[in-house]
Amino acid sequence: MLEEKLKEAIVAELKRQAANNPQSLSIEDSDGLVVNGKIDLDDLTMVIAGAVAGGP
Numbered sequence: 001m002l003e004e005k006l007k008e009a010i011v012a013e014l015k016r017q018a019a020n021n022p023q024s025l026s027i028e029d030s031d032g033l034v035v036n037g038k039i040d041l042d043d044l045t046m047v048i049a050g051a052v053a054g055g056p
Helices: 002-020 041-053
Strands: 025-029 033-037
Touching: 002 025, 002 033, 002 041
Parallel strands: none
Antiparallel strands: 025 033
């Protein structure tokens, strides 16, 4: 389902960004998703566009 792919892509990208820059972004994936910090919207947009287009 497209919604599930989008959720997975967004969470994976946010976790990648947090791992690459932990001093600027933290992710807490418990009973939902808690995001604290600066998100690179250009990278996140590319991931969402790729998921919608059927990319990896």
